[in-house]
Amino acid sequence: MLLRKFKDVLQAAKAQQKPMIIVGCRLVLPPELEREITVLEFALPGKEQLGDVLDGIVESAALPPVTGDHREHVIDAARGLTTVEAENAFALSVAESKSITAAVVAREKAQTVKKNGLLELVETNETLESIGGLDVLKTWLLKRRHAFGSRAREYGLPLPKGLLILGISGTGKSLTAKATAKVFGVPLLKLDAGRIFAGLVGQSEANLRSVIQTAEAIAPCALWIDEFDKSFAGSKSSGSTDGGTSARVFGSFISWMQEKTAPVFVVATANDVSQLPPELLRKGRWDDLFFVDLPNEAERQAIWKIVIERNHRDPHEFDLIQLARITDGLTGSEIEQAFVDALYCAFDEETEPTDLTIAGVLNDLVPLSKLMAEQITGMRNWAKGRARCATAPVVERKSRKLA
Ligand SMILES: Nc1ncnc2c1ncn2[C@@H]1O[C@H](COP(=O)(O)OP(=O)(O)OP(=O)(O)O)[C@@H](O)[C@H]1O
Ligand SMILES: [Mg+2]
Incomplete structure (x- = not known):
């Protein structure tokens, strides 16, 4: 009914060459209107805009101006928030400590990001030293530790896309994902990919867009997708189970990964390779694919x-x-x-x-390796030639016999 009315008005507006502008915070378009409407997305506020918000609060609270490094830290802490959210975070900091501190703003941001249930800012102290073994993977990460810096851009290095870590359960994949953020010295955003797939038509796509927007606004950051295989499990079925939503959302995710220009390093972890659609594993999707085996x-x-x-x-x-x-045999x-x-x-x-x-x-x-011997052999066979081993092969040192 409403849709019919809307279409009529649209026709009339077209005839009179009058544009119709609809504003809203969520984009859920009925399929009948999809082709009629051009979508303009408003990005989250950038550094300059956040700076203006900050100055506004400082002025109204009659505080001395926030300048220099302090200003940089506060604005960095607020990136990823909307103007209103940033205003609230700054105001809260003033109320709490009579000044604006990056720590309070960062804490408020962590809570705000968590509210929509899709992303979480993870505080972690895990570093590469917290991981035993996985030397090849560690070296790979260390080589890229300055990859998001300005020197790397001047040098002409392409931005790293992301890393997919596959392997046996309990071998330190999630641990490595957490340590990755520390290697790059950036915040860690954890995506609950399963939650992207909400019930309403069109909602999943909107969710993915919101995740990408937040990650790009917070960037440089690491975006961690744990249990990637389970999150996108439906996408392999190409629509036989959910009307193609997972496949479509998954496709959008992949193309974002390929085309993104914001420094967001995606680190995904997965167990069951067979659940992943083959196009995901094609060369060039990721900077590298690593396989984590049982520790030697x-x-x-x-x-x-x-x-x-x-x-x-x-x-x-x-x-x-x-x-x-x-x-x-133990993990x-x-x-x-x-x-x-x-x-x-x-x-x-x-x-x-x-x-x-x-x-x-x-x-x-x-040990799990006894219970799952078959799956583990399957995984190893799959990984051969497709993924890089996170651990260098052990070269057996043979003592030379004296004649
Ligand atoms: N290589 C390792 N070095 C140090 N601790 C490890 C290592 N592997 C596993 N652990 C310990 O085991 C815990 C679980 O590891 P983690 O969550 O990283 O496993 P996972 O590979 O992500 O497993 P799953 O596939 O089940 O998610 C870690 O928090 C850590 O305490
Ligand atoms: Mg894990």
């Missing part, structure tokens, strides 16, 4: 050390070489779980954990 002996030793330290114990108190040897996550279990046992006996306590725990542990 040297990696397990490094993981034991990290896990023990993380749990506030001294690694020197344990035989790391032996622990690495007896945990063949980093299982090693961590084993140590935590050993802590519980020792706590119950009012002592400190020892190698023996850990050995006891390991006796009862059935």
